[in-house]
Amino acid sequence: MKLLIVTTSYPDDSDGAAAAGVFVRDFALALVEQGHQVSVIAPSQTSRITDENNVRVQRFAVPKLPLSLLKPHDPRDWTAIIHTLRQGQHHVNHICATYRPDYIFALWALPSGAWARQASRRYGVPYGTWALGSDIWSLGKIPLIRQGLRHVLRHAAHRYADGLQLAQDVTDISGLNCDFLPSARRLLVTNPRTIASTPPYRLAFLGRWHPNKGIDLLLEVLEQLTDNDWQRIEHLRIFGGGAMHAQVHQHCARLIALGRPIEIGGFLDQSAASELLNWTDFVLIPSRIESIPVIFSDAMQARRPVIAMPTGDLPALLNEHGCGEVAADISAAAFAFALRKALQSNASEYASGTQSACARFDIAESARRFTRNIELRSQ
Structure with missing residues (x-):
């Protein structure tokens, strides 16, 4: 199966500051290990395409990272937001036209889900969303954005959330079922230390x-x-x-x-x-x-x-x-x-x-x- 992951968080030069992005990478690697072809598209400081452990990663340049720092209510961020939204949609459309995925998985519901929805309508590729929290609890509180969020969720083939209450919140917004899909990154612990049984x-x-x-x-x-x-x-x-x-x-x-x-x-x-x-x-x-x-x-x-x-x-x-x-x-x-x-x-x-x-x-x-x-x- 050819899968396209569209995400706003993916580890780049340093993964220490992007815990969410690290688990996205590990999720992509798990899909590859299960025999699927995986391509990832994500924002970065510079545009480039790399092959990372058999995952094709296409990064597109944006004015400011992380995207969570961009505030829709702050006029000073409007130029950067508009540029990011346009670039994201352009690159998602282009990769759908060239890569021809069987399925698009958007992490998170916004803005990735909005990019996936438009590409889905244009190229006939089903998409799913995986809500992390900030897209639902922060952006979902803004009336006009909440309406767009509802459309993204309702047109998705599958809806997931990485929390139990969050899954219920997605269900409440969309009126459709949302499944709990746990997120985790892989940690390799060598020479595990036995935990102490008494203080200190x-x-x-x-x-x-x-x-x-x-x-x-x-x-x-x-x-x-x-x-x-x-x-x-x-x-x-x-x-x-x-x-x-x-x-x-x-x-x-x-x-x-x-x-x-x-x-x-x-x-x-x-x-x-x-x-x-x-x-x-x-x-x-x-x-x-x-x-x-x-x-x-x-x-x-x-x-x-x-x-x-x-x-x-x-x-x-x-x-x-x-x-x-x-x-x-x-x-x-x-x-x-x-x-x-x-x-x-x-x-x-x-x-x-x-x-x-x-x-x-x-x-x-x-x-x-x-x-x-x-x-x-x-x-």
């Missing part, structure tokens, strides 16, 4: 330094911890980057000066992320807004329990699998309470929970489900 424990945060990811709440939690709490922490590593760079560095510098065992660093590529997860005992997810973050499936692959805020699908997943601790509400005080509970526990007792959750987040199985649905539709 190792803790890790990996992600964007943005209010949605709750890095400021985590910093507030660290201030609330007592000397007795810190005695149960061997080391804390905070890696990532983003708009709150200065705040994170200044806050951590102050804590380090007080003798707290904290290390801070930038974004990590896939190999370094695997090493960090293998090193830690608990993964911290203090997010305010999430569906199911990529770091959650990363942690499950590494068999590491998480300490998480009750956002998106995380409460349901943690309650179902018993793969960590979830805060009572989204606040620094509640997260501190959950953290203290974890620090007083036997971390190895979460092993069966992380194993069962890991089985659910298998990117190869997601690829198999996706192609099975296409084949069933064509019969």
Whole structure:
């Protein structure tokens, strides 16, 4: 089967800052391994076509990356938005005319789904959408854009979402069924380290330094911890980057000066992320807004329990699998309470929970489900 993946996020020179794009690449590779021909089209800083592990990747130049930084309500971004939309549609149409795919898979519903819909109407190729969250929860709130989103979803042959609640939200907007299709990237953990069973424990945060990811709440939690709490922490590593760079560095510098065992660093590529997860005992997810973050499936692959805020699908997943601790509400005080509970526990007792959750987040199985649905539709 010839498949075209249209996405606004695909790893380029550095994949550390594009976690979503990394799982798209791994999804494409899983499809190739299952015998399909896969072509990807994605925005980049420069236009070029490359062959990456038997995946044909066509990148088209756009004025600004990541596209999530473009704000439809800000007139200063209108020129860049219009240019990006035109270039995206042009390149999707061109590759449909030359590559002749059997199916177009749009990641995400907007703008990729809009490009796929127009190409589908022009070339008669069915398309599907995979919603990630920002396209539904952010763009879907803008009236005119929500109407366009509804049309994109309703005309898709298949609708998927990488979250349980998100799938229901897509169903509500479109009036049609949307399936939960888990997203995950492949992490290769060599020489896996046995998780500690007693404190002091190792803790890790990996992600964007943005209010949605709750890095400021985590910093507030660290201030609330007592000397007795810190005695149960061997080391804390905070890696990532983003708009709150200065705040994170200044806050951590102050804590380090007080003798707290904290290390801070930038974004990590896939190999370094695997090493960090293998090193830690608990993964911290203090997010305010999430569906199911990529770091959650990363942690499950590494068999590491998480300490998480009750956002998106995380409460349901943690309650179902018993793969960590979830805060009572989204606040620094509640997260501190959950953290203290974890620090007083036997971390190895979460092993069966992380194993069962890991089985659910298998990117190869997601690829198999996706192609099975296409084949069933064509019969």
